[in-house]
Amino acid sequence: MPxxxxxxxIIGCGFGGLGAxxxxxxxGIDNYxxxxxxxxxxxxxxxxxxxxxxxxxxxxTYSYSYxxxxxxxARFGSQSEIKAYLERCAEKYGVLQKARFxxxxxxxRFDESSGRWELEIEGGETQWFDALICATGQLxxxxxxxxxxxxxxxxxxxxxxxxxxxxxxxxxxxxxVGSGASAVxxxxxxxxxxxxxxxxxxxxxxxxxxWNHRSNRxxxxxxxxxxxxxxxxxxxxxxxxxxxxxxxxxxxDPLRGxxxxxxxxxxxxxxxxxxxxxxxxxxxxVGCNRVLLSNEWYPALDRDQTTLHAxxxxxxxxxxxxxxxxxxxxxxxxxxxTGFTATEYLAPIDITGRDGRKLHTEWKNGPEAYLGITVxxxxxxxxxxxxxxxxxxNTIIFLLEKQARYAREAIQRIAKDGGWIDVRQDVQDAxxxxxxxxxxxxxxxxxxxxxxxxxDGKVVAVWPGSHVAYARATGKVDFDAYxxxxxxxxx
Ligand code: NAP
Numbered sequence: 001m002p003x004x005x006x007x008x009x010i011i012g013c014g015f016g017g018l019g020a021x022x023x024x025x026x027x028g029i030d031n032y033x034x035x036x037x038x039x040x041x042x043x044x045x046x047x048x049x050x051x052x053x054x055x056x057x058x059x060x061t062y063s064y065s066y067x068x069x070x071x072x073x074a075r076f077g078s079q080s081e082i083k084a085y086l087e088r089c090a091e092k093y094g095v096l097q098k099a100r101f102x103x104x105x106x107x108x109r110f111d112e113s114s115g116r117w118e119l120e121i122e123g124g125e126t127q128w129f130d131a132l133i134c135a136t137g138q139l140x141x142x143x144x145x146x147x148x149x150x151x152x153x154x155x156x157x158x159x160x161x162x163x164x165x166x167x168x169x170x171x172x173x174x175x176x177v178g179s180g181a182s183a184v185x186x187x188x189x190x191x192x193x194x195x196x197x198x199x200x201x202x203x204x205x206x207x208x209x210x211w212n213h214r215s216n217r218x219x220x221x222x223x224x225x226x227x228x229x230x231x232x233x234x235x236x237x238x239x240x241x242x243x244x245x246x247x248x249x250x251x252x253d254p255l256r257g258x259x260x261x262x263x264x265x266x267x268x269x270x271x272x273x274x275x276x277x278x279x280x281x282x283x284x285x286v287g288c289n290r291v292l293l294s295n296e297w298y299p300a301l302d303r304d305q306t307t308l309h310a311x312x313x314x315x316x317x318x319x320x321x322x323x324x325x326x327x328x329x330x331x332x333x334x335x336x337x338t339g340f341t342a343t344e345y346l347a348p349i350d351i352t353g354r355d356g357r358k359l360h361t362e363w364k365n366g367p368e369a370y371l372g373i374t375v376x377x378x379x380x381x382x383x384x385x386x387x388x389x390x391x392x393x394n395t396i397i398f399l400l401e402k403q404a405r406y407a408r409e410a411i412q413r414i415a416k417d418g419g420w421i422d423v424r425q426d427v428q429d430a431x432x433x434x435x436x437x438x439x440x441x442x443x444x445x446x447x448x449x450x451x452x453x454x455x456d457g458k459v460v461a462v463w464p465g466s467h468v469a470y471a472r473a474t475g476k477v478d479f480d481a482y483x484x485x486x487x488x489x490x491x
Contacts, residue, residue, distance in 0.1 A: 014043015
């Protein structure tokens with residue numbers, strides 16, 4: 001059998017899916033299709049157009065390592081810049097011609113006799129592929145709480161990731177529900193525009209300084225013209241972030257204690273009102289969910305037109321929100337900064353593996369995979385940004401590149417030998433036991449709000465180690481960890 005060019009389907013055209021497509025292109029595998037239900041490249045960077053949307057990881061490392069950009073306007077690029085960067089990459093590497101936008105994959109079925117995947121597209125069309133790369137992201141499906149009365153709300157309401165640009169907030173009473181990464185960027189961006197701003201904070205987050213600086217013409221010129229300078233900048237930022245591993249993973253508590261005190265000092269320095277200071281101070285350890293970065297969040301909360309409600313929302317009325325202490329908040333506009341269905345990996349695609357196994361049934365107690373990339377029972381399926389691959393210490397782009405490289409190496413083997421590869425269940429189980437063992441006793445299991453764990457508390461989003469360790473673990477596909485399947489020549 002073969003040495004044929006395998007056909008590959010990639011679902012998702014954000015950083016992960018685009019990076020996987022480029023990895024294939026750069027290695028001579030050009031028989032692929034990228035599907036995306038959105039209308040263009042970019043994933044979350046296409047969808048999140050709320051005011052103030054920007055990256056909170058430095059742009060020199062929040063870009064593909066082989067495609068460093070010299071023109072960032074600041075250390076932390078804005079949403080529109082990142083989206084434009086991704087569009088340029090898609091064009092440069094020839095991915096655009098192989099992308100099908102506005103196309104939602106609703107089901108994927110593995111056929112053991114041919115060793116191929118059948119994809120079903122919304123509307124009923126089907127297509128067959130030798131391998132499937134799922135890069136659907138963890139933060140692509142917005143979550144709005146299912147609250148009584150929402151349908152009867154008289155004003156406008158929308159999720160931060162589905163910003164309604166037809167709604168003018170000028171002079172309006174606006175309620176922002178949530179105080180996570182999106183709210184922290186959005187609230188300072190709209191506070192001067194509205195007449196009243198109500199921020200509904202169910203749990204406070206730790207917020208650190210955003211050490212941002214703008215790039216001027218001279219810096220950009222140097223980046224463009226001095227050989228190796230943008231690479232040096234990338235590597236220095238990368239190493240600086242990688243050095244945070246001991247703080248995040250609880251190995252060196254004095255550092256964490258120092259950070260804790262520093263973040264409390266920031267609250268005291270930026271907020272005058274003692275009641276407000278108390279309300280925004282978390283009662284859990286630093287690092288067990290994302291430390292947010294903003295120099296404007298606390299000052300925006302301390303403004304006269306802003307009221308912080310340290311409450312949950314219980315229901316919606318035609319006039320606004322009712323909070324769990326009975327307070328009624330009148331609002332013309334409600335903006336839901338309530339996050340995403342982050343732990344429901346690959347949902348809502350209906351994925352069927354060997355012997356009719358259903359992935360979502362098997363994952364009902366939380367998703368598990370091997371290296372976050374392959375799942376036993378689902379041959380030739382590779383995930384980008386799968387379970388337990390969330391990057392807390394450094395840039396996710398590094399991990400996405402490692403996953404794309406791993407998938408590409410496996411696909412080359414499939415092309416060479418034909419058939420399929422399926423990670424062994426015992427290998428996957430041992431890997432997950434080890435992951436959970438490493439996580440136990442860290443801040444992630446100390447019980448704090450956020451989306452890194454399922455409702456039962458199983459931590460499914462976090463990679464429990466350094467990026468160097470992940471690179472080592474994924475550096476070469478260990479085919480002994482896989483069952484190798486053959487298919488008949490005329491299948
Ligand atoms: P998030 O961090 O999950 O925050 C959701 C917020 O909504 C939390 O404050 C949560 O409170 C609150 N909430 C959820 N359901 C609620 C309810 N029923 N009633 C009241 N409050 C409720 O969501 P996000 O801000 O959209 O950010 C999601 C992720 O996107 C981030 O963690 C980050 O990874 C990514 N992001 C990245 C950037 C970037 O710069 N790279 C920017 C924005 C977002 P609890 O804390 O109590 O659950």
